[in-house]
Amino acid sequence: LLFPPSFLHSEHVYRDDEQRGLDEQIVINFSHVVAENTPKGLAAQKFAKVVNERSDGKVKVEVFSNSVLYSDTEEVDALRRNDVQMIAPSFSKLADLNEDWLLFDLPFMFKDEGEVEAALNGQIGKSLQASLKKENLKGLAFWNNGFKQMTSSQKKLAVPDDFKGQRFRIMPSEVIKKQFDLLDAKPTIAPFNRVYESLEKQEFDGQENTISNIYSKRLYMLQRYMTISNHGYLGYAVMMDESYWNSLPPDVQLLLSNAMEETTAWMWEHSKGMNDQQLEKIKSESSIQVHYLTEQERDKWKQRFKPLYTEFQKRLTKDIVEETYKK
Numbered sequence: 001l002l003f004p005p006s007f008l009h010s011e012h013v014y015r016d017d018e019q020r021g022l023d024e025q026i027v028i029n030f031s032h033v034v035a036e037n038t039p040k041g042l043a044a045q046k047f048a049k050v051v052n053e054r055s056d057g058k059v060k061v062e063v064f065s066n067s068v069l070y071s072d073t074e075e076v077d078a079l080r081r082n083d084v085q086m087i088a089p090s091f092s093k094l095a096d097l098n099e100d101w102l103l104f105d106l107p108f109m110f111k112d113e114g115e116v117e118a119a120l121n122g123q124i125g126k127s128l129q130a131s132l133k134k135e136n137l138k139g140l141a142f143w144n145n146g147f148k149q150m151t152s153s154q155k156k157l158a159v160p161d162d163f164k165g166q167r168f169r170i171m172p173s174e175v176i177k178k179q180f181d182l183l184d185a186k187p188t189i190a191p192f193n194r195v196y197e198s199l200e201k202q203e204f205d206g207q208e209n210t211i212s213n214i215y216s217k218r219l220y221m222l223q224r225y226m227t228i229s230n231h232g233y234l235g236y237a238v239m240m241d242e243s244y245w246n247s248l249p250p251d252v253q254l255l256l257s258n259a260m261e262e263t264t265a266w267m268w269e270h271s272k273g274m275n276d277q278q279l280e281k282i283k284s285e286s287s288i289q290v291h292y293l294t295e296q297e298r299d300k301w302k303q304r305f306k307p308l309y310t311e312f313q314k315r316l317t318k319d320i321v322e323e324t325y326k327k
């Protein structure tokens, strides 16, 4: 790091006296953990560009990708301390704030991204936003990455028994942990910025992620098998600390909201295409064996996951469960 994070505060970079002058630039540092050529990475850049251009230099959004400032285990605390002003953690990493985020980790819960988008734009999204507010976090948008695929260095993953005994890196989600437990695999939580290294050191046999994360972090170079399973969903809550948001002048808040709306629409439109294109690149750049999960195989996975559905149907907020099963 060139500068310690505290040096990057808007106050420290642009203040030369103790008063924030009216025409002083507002700097918003946006930290995330993935590569730049991913839906989240590109959306963060687009958001920064729109804000920087439209504010005539009054507001500057600076994006720090690839966990250069904070890993995913540190970013919520960094936001609360105002060491960064914007983050976009995946839903799975917010489950310790509110269990309802786990809905999206339940395998095969949503048929496609359209269904997820409808849920996030409806009651479910409203309730999740409200849960952020309770934590003094200002939810700005839901961003999409897509559905996750399974990879392994050991064995083709087609039926549940194929997972037996294999070690998988997982995000900190109880649903994901139970999913692998039910497959008789060995799940271990690790931050995203350690996935490549730990696969390389053979601390894990496999992992689950979206194509864009598998491609941009070159995980496919360390894995021999990939199953296009589209089993769990990976989305992001873009957020600020509520007190920081409230400290911004109303015209800046409006500018940010408008830029966020435009960026969010753009990213939902393009994220699937990005993942599809990168799947083709993975196939052409490596010898990884790609298997498309068949309907019969998927039924076997679902059968295996039954206890997971039963447990979380009881645990998640009733309205959220009803809304999801209604569709």
Ligand code: LMR
Pocket: 033, 034, 072, 089, 090, 145, 171, 191, 192, 209, 213, 234
């Ligand atoms: C992961 O940890 O695998 C992902 O949540 C990373 C991300 O932000 O997409």
